[in-house]
Amino acid sequence: MAQPYRPRHVWIDRQVLGSPITANVLRQLPGVPTTVVDGPPPVPRLPQAALMSVSKKQLYLTAQKGRFVRPCPGMTSRRPAQQLCCHYTIVDLIYNCNYDCTYCYLQSYVNAPYLTVYANVEQLFAELAALLRAQPHRLVRLGSGEFSDSLSLDPLTGFSRLLIPFLRQFPNVLFELKTKSDLVDHLLDLDPQGRVLVSWSLNPPPVDPARGAQDGLAGGAPARRAALPRRRLPHWPAL
Numbered sequence: 289m290a291q292p293y294r295p296r297h298v299w300i301d302r303q304v305l306g307s308p309i310t311a312n313v314l315r316q317l318p319g320v321p322t323t324v325v326d327g328p329p330p331v332p333r334l335p336q337a338a339l340m341s342v343s344k345k346q347l348y349l350t351a352q353k354g355r356f357v358r359p360c361p362g363m364t365s366r367r368p369a370q371q372l373c374c375h376y377t378i379v380d381l382i383y384n385c386n387y388d389c390t391y392c393y394l395q396s397y398v399n400a401p402y403l404t405v406y407a408n409v410e411q412l413f414a415e416l417a418a419l420l421r422a423q424p425h426r427l428v429r430l431g432s433g434e435f436s437d438s439l440s441l442d443p444l445t446g447f448s449r450l451l452i453p454f455l456r457q458f459p460n461v462l463f464e465l466k467t468k469s470d471l472v473d474h475l476l477d478l479d480p481q482g483r484v485l486v487s488w489s490l491n492p493p494p495v496d497p498a499r500g501a502q503d504g505l506a507g508g509a510p511a512r513r514a515a516l517p518r519r520r521l522p523h524w525p526a527l
C-alpha cells in the first residue's frame with residue numbers, strides 16, 4: 289500500500305480555518321508543525337530543482353481564488369477543425385503532487401514552493417451545482433487529476449468523502465478520480481451510485497527507443513530516423 293503522505297509543515301490560510309478539509313487534515317496530522325498565515329507561506333531561498341523537492345513537504349491549505357471548475361483547454365482550442373474535443377471538465381482541488389514520477393510534466397510545470405490544497409469546499413460545491421443544473425440532459429464528465437494525483441492526499445483531506453455524497457443528487461455527472469495510489473480504503477463504504485469512478489494509469493516496462501523503432505519499421509510503421517535520440521543504428525535504412 290502507498291505510504292501515507294506526511295508533510296514537514298502545514299501552513300493554513302486564515303480564510304480556511306473553518307473548512308472541513310482543514311479540520312480533516314489537522315485530525316490526521318497530529319504532531320506536524322502548523323502555522324496560520326494571512327497569505328502565502330515564506331519561500332525558502334533555494335535553487336529551483338531543490339525547491340521542487342522541498343515544496344512537496346510543505347502543505348498549504350488556502351482558498352481557491354479563481355474558479356474550481358473550468359473546461360479542459362481542448363474545448364477552447366483555436367484550431368477546432370484539427371482537434372476533436374471530448375468536452376472534459378477540469379476540477380482544480382490541489383496544485384502540485386507528493387509523488388515523484390520522473391516523466392510527469394508537473395515536476396517542471398509547478399512553480400509554487402508548496403503543495404497547495406484548496407479548502408473552500410462550499411465554493412466548489414456551488415460551482416459544481418451550477419454547472420450540473422445548467423445541463424440536465426447532458427452527461428457531464430469531470431476529473432480532478434490535472435494538477436495533482438486525485439487520491440494521494442485524500443485520506444488526509446477527506447475531499448472524496450464530501451464529494452461523493454454531494455454528487456449523488458445529480459444523475460448527469462461522471463466524476464473521475466485519477467490516481468497512481470492504492471488509497472481507496474477510506475471510500476469503500478460509500479456508494480457513488482455510478483456518479484464517481486476511480487481510474488489508474490499503469491506504467492509499461494522501459495522501452496529501448498532504438499529497438500522500438502526497428503520493430504516498428506519491421507512491422508511497416510512509417511518511423512523516421514529524425515524522431516530518435518542521437519544514437520547510431522547500424523542497420524537503419526537511409527532516408
Ligand code: SF4
Nearest residue numbers: 385387389392436437
Ligand atoms: S502521480 Fe500523477 S500527478 Fe503525481 S507526479 Fe505522478 S504522474 Fe504526476
